[in-house]
Amino acid sequence: MKALREMLASESGAGILMMMAGAVALVLANSPLHDAYLAFFSLDLQVRVHELNIEKPLLLWINDCLMAIFFFTIGLELKREVLEGELSSARKIALPAFAALGGMVVPALVYVALNHGNALAMRGWAIPTATDIAFALGVLTLVGRSVPSSLKLFLVTLAIVDDIGAIVIIALFYTADIAPLSLAIAGGCCAALFCLNRYGVRSAAPYLLLGMVMWLSVLKSGVHATLAGVVLAMFIPNRTPDGASMLKDLEHGLRGTVSYVILPLFALANCGVSLFGLGADVLTHPVPLGVTLGLLLGKPVGVLLCSGAAIALGLARLPERSNLLMFLGVACLTGIGFTMSLFIGSLAFEPGSLGEGVDERVGILLGSAGSALLGVVLLRAGLRRQWTR
DSSP states (O other): HHHHHHHHHHHHHOOOOOHHHHHHHHHTTTTTTHHHHHHHHTTTEEEEETTTTEEEEHIIIIIIIIHOOOOOHHHHHHHHHHHHHSSOHHHHHHHHHHHHHHHHHHHHHHHHHHTTTTGGGGGGGGGGGGGOOOHHHHHHHHHHHTOOOHHHHHOOOHHHHOOOOOOOHHHSSSSOOHHHHHHHHHHHHHHHHHHHTTTTOOOOOHHHHHHHHHHHHHHHHSOOOHHHHHHHHHHHHHSOOOOOOOOOOHHHHHHHHHIIIHHHHHHHHOOOOTTTTHHHHHHHHHHHHHHHHIIIIIHHHHHHHHHHHHTTTTTTTOOOOHHHHHHHHHHTTTOOOHHHHHHHHHHHHOOOTTTTTHHHHHHHHHHEEEEEEEHHHHHHHHHHHHHHH
16 A cells, blocks of 8 residues: 555656646747747757767657656556556456446447548547546646545556556557568567576566667567567566566656656647637547547546446445545546557657648647546545545
């Protein structure tokens, strides 16, 4: 429980900081500094070592490189939870796993219902399937400390399962043309990482060095580079022969950097949506509308339907000290997509590809904001009902 409390405190603070960074990005993008804001994140940065050359705009260095570190910490967290945490027991995971499944399938169906027949628009079907754990927990803290810890644990575990789903979706559906040689080099790195793990290498340095080579190989292979972070995490040993936990040490060491630097920087770089000339025609365009409704309605409906099925089958029960209104409020908070939704959106659509003034990020921001507001209202109503009993 101590590890859980530490994580909740860290993720909650990160969520609040991300809200502030996102708000700053919106202000900059809709101010006289709009052109300067875009120009800054469009700056080309080059790293060259002999024949190896990587040149990308600052935005893609953040999305491809820094977010790989974010995915690495997600992988570390997933492995720890599978080995000894909330994902280690079938009974513990039943309710959030069913809820996460519904919370991914139903929003995707909502989006598809509005965009079927348009091949370009259909690339965004996965955008409303994601839940942002940091943002959701940040909003949850606004409700107060009276929220039962069982509900917080449910939300955290659901978001972890949701992250697994998002990683699989990115790997399967957002991969470009494959470069076999680069992919083979990445495979060789995996084999070397397996040997390090198998023979109990105690130092983190060899793992991280191979991880950097693997990231470069995956970057050049056509598979999205951030997935290298998840793969690397799977080979980090939980326990070394001397009894230390390299996995936990790395997770704790990176958490602050990820929560308070990388994620706010990602929000600052990706939330700069221009609202100039935003009209009803843009808001009702099938892509942003599909994202908005997928997050705002599809997420809670999916969570409730599949949670109800798990409870009806006797596989799970409502979290302790909660009631239906409180559970519905948390289900609404899962509609806060933000980081993962923005990330998948950046993979699905090139800037401006949807037409003048149409931006999937408008749907992400509206859907996430609406989910946050509705979740807080329902949670407060559920808490009041509990107090008046």
